[in-house]
Amino acid sequence: MNSQSRTPRVAIVTGGIGGLGTAICRQLAEAGRQVIAVDLAGREERLHAFRQELADLDGAVKFEHADVSQFDSCAELMGRVEQQHGGVDILVNAAGITRDTSLRKMTPQQWHELMRVNLDGVFNMCRNVVEGMSARGFGRIVNLSSVNGQTGQFGQTNYSAAKAGVHGFGMALARETARKGVTVNTVSPGYCDTALVAAVPQDIREQIISDIPVGRLGSPDDIARAVTFLTADDAGYITGANLPVNGGYFMSF
Numbered sequence: 001m002n003s004q005s006r007t008p009r010v011a012i013v014t015g016g017i018g019g020l021g022t023a024i025c026r027q028l029a030e031a032g033r034q035v036i037a038v039d040l041a042g043r044e045e046r047l048h049a050f051r052q053e054l055a056d057l058d059g060a061v062k063f064e065h066a067d068v069s070q071f072d073s074c075a076e077l078m079g080r081v082e083q084q085h086g087g088v089d090i091l092v093n094a095a096g097i098t099r100d101t102s103l104r105k106m107t108p109q110q111w112h113e114l115m116r117v118n119l120d121g122v123f124n125m126c127r128n129v130v131e132g133m134s135a136r137g138f139g140r141i142v143n144l145s146s147v148n149g150q151t152g153q154f155g156q157t158n159y160s161a162a163k164a165g166v167h168g169f170g171m172a173l174a175r176e177t178a179r180k181g182v183t184v185n186t187v188s189p190g191y192c193d194t195a196l197v198a199a200v201p202q203d204i205r206e207q208i209i210s211d212i213p214v215g216r217l218g219s220p221d222d223i224a225r226a227v228t229f230l231t232a233d234d235a236g237y238i239t240g241a242n243l244p245v246n247g248g249y250f251m252s253f
Contacts, residue, residue: 008034008060010085011231012077014068014125015039015095017050019194020144023220024092026053027228029060033090036081041065068095068121071128078128087132090231093122093143093166098196100155111158118162122169126184130177139182140231143170144223147190147246163188167242174240183239185230190246192218213248 011028015021016037029035037050047063054061062085066077081088097117099110122143133139148156149163167186174184191197191208197217200208209217226245230238244250 007086008032009089009233010034010036010081010087011090011092012036012038012081012088012125012129013092013094014066014121015093015144017043017046017063018094019196020189020192020220020223021094022050022053023224024094024227025061026057027221027224028090028092028231029054029057031228031232033060033231034085035061036085037061037063038066038068038077039063039095040067068093068124069116071124074121074124074128082132087136088129089133089136089138090140091125091129091142092227092231093125093141095121096144098156098159100159102155103157106158114158115162118159119165119169122166126169126173130173130182133182134177134180137181138233139177139180140235141170141173141182141184142227142230143167143184143186144227145186145188145242147188147244147249150188150242150244150250170242171240178239181236183230183236185238185240186242187223187226187230188242188244188246189223190218190244190249192220192223194220211249212246216247218245218247 011033013021013024016025017039025035025037064077067073095117097114099114126141143166145166146163148160152160170184170186223245226243
């Protein structure tokens with residue numbers, strides 16, 4: 001466990017100023033981590049709101065811009081973070097987009113745009129942190145998948161494929177790093193109370209909730225709690241796992 005005599009573990013959270021990302025940043029900071037929230041540049045209105053929401057954390061969460069779909073952008077991000085804060089101990093890949101449509105209407109652009117963020121982004125970030133983690137003998141990587149990566153969803157062949165791939169990637173990397181003190185795990189959120197779900201028509205949203213055994217949407221804090229658990233210093237015996245956080249949604253199938 002961290003002691004007061006050592007510097008805080010450094011954690012990067014991609015998609016860090018989004019709904020889930022903000023909750024993850026807060027809980028990691030409250031667990032004593034120095035958190036770097038990573039997102040695209042140019043989202044000034046959302047970034048201002050993010051800083052207001054976390055103002056009580058007294059600088060425990062910083063912001064850095066990067067495009068996770070670009071390998072060089074991720075490498076440059078790592079250089080800046082290491083120069084300012086030291087080696088990265090924790091990586092949470094929460095960045096993601098949707099490009100929903102049925103396969104017969106899906107364009108190659110819709111497929112490739114999503115893959116570059118949701119799957120290539122995981123490679124780009126992990127590739128840039130894993131060597132340093134392995135050399136230092138400690139690392140915690142958590143990649144966010146989705147319930148739809150396990151069950152599939154109409155209009156999401158691209159998204160479901162990418163999210164299923166995230167866990168396959170994580171299991172393989174977990175095998176490569178298991179003896180180096182680096183764990184790699186997946187958290188698969190179910191339907192959560194975020195802006196994305198709020199945009200779903202009310203009748204469809206009510207149907208979704210009726211299919212969730214606990215009778216409600218998840219909260220971003222539910223997901224952040226799972227991430228914080230898997231990134232703890234003493235969570236070193238859990239690797240290659242997929243933790244579904246979905247209110248028992250699988251029991252509906």
